[in-house]
Amino acid sequence: NAGVTQTPKFQxxxxxxxxxxxxxxxxxxxxxxxxxxxxxxxxRLIYYSASEGTTDKGEVPNGYNVSRLNKREFSLRLESAAxxxxxxxFCASSDVGSGNTIYFGEGSWLTVV
Amino acid sequence: xxxxxxxPGPFNVPEGATVAFNCTYSNSASQSxxxxxxxxxKEPKLLMSVYSSxxxxxxxxxxxxxxxxxxxxxxxxxxxxxxxxxLCVVNKGSGGYQKVTFGTGTKLQVIP
Numbered sequence: 001n002a003g004v005t006q007t008p009k010f011q012x013x014x015x016x017x018x019x020x021x022x023x024x025x026x027x028x029x030x031x032x033x034x035x036x037x038x039x040x041x042x043x044r045l046i047y048y049s050a051s052e053g054t055t056d057k058g059e060v061p062n063g064y065n066v067s068r069l070n071k072r073e074f075s076l077r078l079e080s081a082a083x084x085x086x087x088x089x090f091c092a093s094s095d096v097g098s099g100n101t102i103y104f105g106e107g108s109w110l111t112v113v
Numbered sequence: 114x115x116x117x118x119x120x121p122g123p124f125n126v127p128e129g130a131t132v133a134f135n136c137t138y139s140n141s142a143s144q145s146x147x148x149x150x151x152x153x154x155k156e157p158k159l160l161m162s163v164y165s166s167x168x169x170x171x172x173x174x175x176x177x178x179x180x181x182x183x184x185x186x187x188x189x190x191x192x193x194x195x196x197x198x199x200l201c202v203v204n205k206g207s208g209g210y211q212k213v214t215f216g217t218g219t220k221l222q223v224i225p
Contacts, residue, residue, distance in 0.1 A: 035215075040121075042200070042217035043157070090156055100145070100204070102213065104156035
């Protein structure tokens with residue numbers, strides 16, 4: 001059971017570089033999310049997609065863009081990475097049909113130097 | 114005031130002990146509540162939902178007090194494997210989109 005799969009698991013970037021975090025879920029969920037988690041800050045929502053074809057800003061969207069490519073895939077792009085974006089990023093999905101439980105991917109550890 | 118507040122701990126308890134965590138939330142319109150468990154360098158996973166009537170799952174009991182706006186998690190007969198961070202989650206949304214707020218977590222360390 002794959003659930004939510006995100007890549008890469010680890011990445012080191014130089015300031016100013018760009019990269020895309022990929023996420024896919026095989027549970028046929030409508031809603032997908034990108035969170036970042038920093039020590040002492042908890043999980044903070046970057047962007048979400050309530051359903052295929054829609055995306056909305058969360059709590060901390062600055063410096064990020066997203067694409068809901070189809071129902072399965074939701075990618076997060078850093079256009080010009082900054083050291084403040086060093087964090088652990090979690091993709092997640094949920095659906096009414098699954099009891100609204102949020103299922104997370106294993107996380108992507110990103111370091112910007 | 115934070116939307117969801119938890120004592121960060123750590124709570125260091127011996128095996129077999131009973132430990133309780135509380136979590137307070139500020140938005141009275143919050144609709145549903147959950148406890149998630151997160152192991153070190155892993156993703157959060159659902160531990161249990163929290164219902165108004167209280168609910169129990171083995172050694173774990175969760176309760177909701179809407180009047181005082183807090184939820185609690187009680188762990189009985191603690192095991193070493195219970196060592197983790199426990200996240201309180203509050204949901205203001207409805208339908209498919211979960212407008213959730215996560216607490217920063219309470220760290221539990223069960224000691225042999």
